[in-house]
Amino acid sequence: MSAQTTTAPYTAAAVESRSYASAFRTSPFAATMPANIRLTQTTATGAIDILKILTAFAHGAEGVMVAWTGRATPNHKQRLLVLRELLHFVGCHRDRLAIVEGAPDEARERAFSEQVRALGPWSFGSQPVFGMNDALPAHGVGAHASTAASRALQNLAGDLLRSGKVAGVLAWGQASHEIQPMIARTPEQARRLFAGGRGYPNLATLLETVADENMAVVVRPAELACIDALREEGIHLPEHLFLIGQGAPRERCDALLPECGDVPGAMSGEELAAIERWPIEERAAFWSAQFAQCVHCDGCRSACPFQCYTNCLNDALTPHNGHTATAKQTACAHLACATRLAGHCVQCESCSGACPQAVPLYLLHQKATQVLASVA
Ligand code: SF4
Ligand code: SF4
Secondary structure, X not given: OOHHHOOOOOOEEEEEOHHHHHHHHOOOOHHXXXXXXXXXXXOOOOOXXXXXXXXXXXXXXXXXXXXXXXXXXXXXHHHHXXXXXXXXXXXXXXXXXXXXXXXXXXXXXXXXXXXXXXXXXXXXXOOOOOOOHHHXXXXXXXXXXXXXXHHHHHHHHHHHHHHOOOOEEEEEEEEOXXXXXXXXOOHHHHOOOEOOOOOOOOHHHHHHHHOOOOEEEEEOHHHHHHHHHHHHOOOOOOOOEEEEEOOOOHHHOOEEOOOOOOOOOOOOOHHHHHHHOOOHHHHHHHHHHHHHOOOOOOHHHHHOOOHHHOHHHXXXXXXXXXXXXXXXXXXHHHHHHHHHHOOOOOOOOHHHHXXXXXOOHHHHHHHHHHHHHHHO
């Protein structure tokens, strides 16, 4: 039986490994279990696809039990714990996702069904929420660097280019109405560069295109982490990079910009803490209003240096390039991305910066990183 094919509302679904499924179906109590418990078959033994769980939620399950007859691998369990906390963060109570190991157990399965029933429906409406963004700290995506930092960058870039030490300096510039990465190749062009702010594109993703040149690049903690990750994966980057640090560790950089202020990659947790202080119903209202804005343009995925992990928006969870997905379906798609990216995401906030609807995706990624660090 599949959760996706049923039209009747159900309060609990069990997403299980193959071995658990056959053990459940042959158990003496299988025939007497509440009708609202549906089994969703997995495709691989011993592994539960995160998408299976989220698809069950997106299609109306009010609770999901993930079960193995054996033991889950530590890595797999960590990812499930990340998902459970992300669900709670967006207003879907963590008790709606049970993670269990061992043979089917009638009392446990019934207790879970009752627990979910007691929680009631996971309400994720699309009602507008006024004033909640004001409750967040003022420094959101789009906060810009100080003028002093940009001036220092322009002077340094001009000197580097005049001396011939580098063939180009990669930072940011204004293109039409948007802030885009920009390579200055002359001292005159260097005067148009500016230092990075929150949500500005991650510069590291462009280094592959100038891999055979001597380059200087502005690195925030996020760019630095991304350069390390790309090198580890064997991606061809410029051999000699002159690193201009913006809030990055002094020992890793060839020069530092002054007065950098708040830069991405330095997670404060302040905004997460502010949201977590809201009652769960308010978090659900806040996030449903955010996800209702999503137009499934894929801009966030395209902006991510680790986009190979984020192909969740194109699959069965939500229609691509359409407006017909519910806020709950959209939330599930973005939670799938955030769960998969946990451990890879470098907190550059490029995804949020690229979003035409200003969906604060960076908060999901911060939360996923925070949870993974606590369970690893
Ligand atoms: S998911 Fe993480 S690494 Fe990817 S763009 Fe967003 S913040 Fe950057
Ligand atoms: S960039 Fe924004 S609108 Fe586009 S898919 Fe991502 S969250 Fe949705």
